[in-house]
Amino acid sequence: MKLGSLNINGNLIMPAIAGYTDIGQRALAYRYGAALAFTEMISAKGLVYGSEHTEALLAVTDSEPVKGVQLFGSEPEFMFKAARHEAIAKFDIVDVNCGCPVPKIVSNGDGSALLKDIPKLKEVVAAAVEGASPRPVTVKMRLGFKAGEPVSPAAAAAAEEAGAVAITVHGRTREQYYSGEVDLNGIRETKLAVSIPVFANGDITDKASLERALEITGADGAAIARAAIGRPYIFSELNGVGVEVDPGALIKEHLGMLLTIYPERVAVDMMKKHVAAYAKGVRGGKAVKLKAFSAHNAADIYSAADMLTAASDFKQ
Ligand SMILES: Cc1cc2nc3c(=O)[nH]c(=O)nc-3n(C[C@H](O)[C@H](O)[C@H](O)COP(=O)(O)O)c2cc1C
Structure with missing residues (x-):
């Protein structure tokens, strides 16, 4: 499918997930069929001011066929400067976060707070488009800020x-956070308001929930976030390709990729929550998690991975 000038190979994407969509998570998502994967959200202001933390989040590898970065911010000037900053010249596509519900972000007017001020949202997106040009810009949003007050059709039209x-639309409002059911009709209303592609998002965990979401919303594709954590191979399942995966081997690969960029101490810390996710639902997974959480070095994570291979159903 085509996103502006950019071709992507399919219609299932992995959106930004703070703390998770690192280089390893993205490379594995691509391997198993994601068409596009984004970094976690990066502060436009932090990027412009050159924060060290931001630089680490901007690492990319050649295992990503398309390189996507997500920026957040509500000041057009910073959004413009961030989108054309040399540190993100390596990215092929820029996503603007208009959905983050976290109080620290919202209180600055960023993330989902932009849904309360659509003219501002439009200015911020326009600034990203100008700064990123000629690279395409996408927008990720929720249905609205307050429950029962959907604004995403107007917000999406303004973004277009x-x-x-x-546009990627998570079918909840900011007020709902992650609770309650995803409102697929709300996503459908958004889709009807624009002529650019729309990705439906929220609670897609298997083929049935994907098909239902696409059918009800009429969306062009879907974004899968939480279900891809610890299960990057979900994209194969959703694309109808059967895969047999050893989660322990994935942990080793994931860590291996992080170690190409980050110091061992940092990579090991980053892996702890991933190991917990890879071990989720596996009988004996608790011991694997405990092993990972007490890890001091890469060897400890490799031991946790071996424990998971032994505990999982996967047989070579
Ligand atoms: C821990 C966590 C971190 C997230 N970080 C981001 C983020 O950085 N940017 C963003 O646009 N959405 C973020 N999201 C929202 C997800 O991208 C997605 O919209 C949401 O989880 C609903 O999709 P899902 O049901 O497939 O998980 C985050 C969600 C979670 C649970």
Whole structure:
């Protein structure tokens, strides 16, 4: 499918997930059939001011066929400067976060707070489009800020007018956070308001929930976040390709990729929550998690991975 000038190989994407969509998670998502994967959200202001933390989040590898970065911020000037900053020149596509519900972000007017001020949202997206040009810009949003007050059709239309090439809509409001059911009809209303591609998002965990979401929303594709954590191979399942995966081997590969970029101490810390996710639902997984949480070095994570291989159903 085409997002502006950019071709992507399929219609299932992995959106930004703070603390999770690192280089390893993205490379594995691509291997198993994701068409596009984004970094976790990066502060436009932090990037412009050159924060060290931001630089570490911007690492990419050649195992990513398409390189996607997500920026957050509500000041058009910073969004413009961030989108054309040399540190993100390596990215092929820029996503603007208009959905983050976290109080620290919202209180600065960022993330889902932009849904309360659509003219501002439009200015911010326009600034990203200008800064990122000629690379395409996408927008990720929720249905609205307050429960029962959907604004995503108007917000998506404003984003399209500002030059966005696709919209991802999480079918909840900010007030709902992650509770309650995803409102697929709300996503459908958003889809009807624009002529650019729309990705439906929220609670897609298997083929049935994907098919239901696409059918009800009429969306062009879907974004899968939480279900891809610890299960990057979900994209194969959703694309109808059967795969047999050893989760322990994935842990080793994931850590191996992090070690190409980050110091061992940092990579090991980053892996702890991933190991917990890879071990989720496996009988004996608790011991694997405990092993990972007490890890001091890469060897400890490799031991946890071996424990998971032994505990899982996967047989070579
Ligand atoms: C821990 C966590 C971190 C997230 N970080 C981001 C983020 O950085 N940017 C963003 O646009 N959405 C973020 N999200 C939202 C997800 O991208 C997605 O919209 C949401 O989880 C619903 O999709 P799902 O049901 O497939 O998980 C985050 C979600 C979670 C649970």
